[in-house]
Amino acid sequence: MPEQHRTDALWVVVPMYNEVEVLPEFQARLTRVLDALDLPARVLYVDDGSRDASWALAQALAQRDPRVHGLKLSRNFGKETALTAGLDAVACAENVAACVVIDADLQDPPEVIPELIARWREGADMVYATRRRRLGESGIKRLTAALFYRLMRRLSATAVPQDTGDFRLLSARALRALAGLRERQRFMKGLFAWIGYPQAQVLYDRAPRAAGTSKWNYGRLWRFAVEGITSFSTMPLRLATWVGVLTSVLAFAYGAWIVLKVFVWGISVPGYASLIVAILFLGGMQLLALGIIGEYVGRTYLEVKQRPLYLIEDSLGTVAPQPVDTAP
Missing domain, CATH: 1.10.287 (Helix Hairpins)
Structure with missing residues (x-):
């Protein structure tokens, strides 16, 4: 079991982009899960330049629940960068026990978080949630996703888990290691796998979106696939x-x-x-x-060119945005 101070907290990082329709339900379900945990918990919403009222809603949630924190990026940098901003902030926070990454669209159910924590307490630094079934997705999307993950395993020396997204738990040690990887072209699934450390798997059924529309069309998925292949394979x-x-x-x-x-x-x-x-x-x-x-x-x-990965426009709560973007 990992060493843990009694005041160490679990952080939940939630990147969001135009998620105002689903955010209230997500927060309600996540709150029920966090209330049942036996360790303190905090939530960090990272607004990736949303054009709707997502940030205003996050501000309202922070006023009602002191556990809610937030970062607002200066523009839309993309999910991988928004996720990096959240993980950087958590890595710089005090008394971090572990961090869970989850999307706000409720396709990844918050109710799986206790299972991730249980495997982490067994000694895993990285507990990733693997999709047993992908409900609400077309056959073409399921097929292309399966082909992509299998192609990555053949092309790359880094073993990226199949049928696994960003939904996972990272230990404090894994967070610190990830903060040292500062490439601008970020394929987070590959970076998660690259750091190594003991890993464990939890299976779950991925649900359809609870509300709103997916931001991932086939054009963006194609660019994402090219990004993954070129980032981790020659x-x-x-x-x-x-x-x-x-x-x-x-x-x-x-x-x-x-x-x-x-x-x-x-x-x-x-x-x-x-x-x-x-x-x-x-x-x-x-x-x-x-x-x-x-x-x-x-x-x-x-x-x-060594540009910063992201810029912060605003923040909520006590979280300190401290990107680690110093050149070697």
Whole structure:
């Protein structure tokens, strides 16, 4: 069981973006769970530049419940960055026992939190919640999600748990380790896995959204997948290299065959169709390779500028926004 001071608190970090429709129900269910725990608890809402009344509602919740804290980012930085802002604030807080990450849309039920705590008390630094079933999602989304997680396991040396989102519990030690990872292009599921430490799993059924609409369309999901693959694997670069080598070998072999047919057997070879096909094929492969290289170069470009990950516009409660963005 991890060492714990009697005043250490469990923090619950909730990134939110335009969640005003579901936030009251989420807070009510979360409050019932926290009231039943045998350790102090605090809630940190991180508003990722919402355009609705989410922040105003978080302020009202903080007035009614002193356990509620909040951070408001200066604009919409994206969920991964909003989550980072919340975890940074918790890592800088005093008397932190552990931290739970959960979305506000109630697809991840707060009632699972006691199970996460139980596994943490057994000695795990990271307890991640794995989706046993994904209710309310289309077959295409379930299929693409399954393919993505399995592709990540094959391409990356970092073992990212399959069918597992951000819903999890981190120990204080895991929080401190995560605070040291400051890359700008953030794939949190990979970063969670990268830090290692003892890990445990809890299975649960993912519910449909309680209200509102999902912010993840297929375009954003595609960018998210590219982000994950390029952040934790150089396999696409290696694949481009091997495709280039194979294409060159085949091109030279075909060229040698053409020369042989002309000079040995004197066969005249009509070349227009084959020439056009070869040019289009090689041009397409070159553009594909350049595109893959460009993805990595673009990420390197963003990293070397060393901009802050996020900026804080406002805060609630006693939480202190202290991003750890010092360059090495």
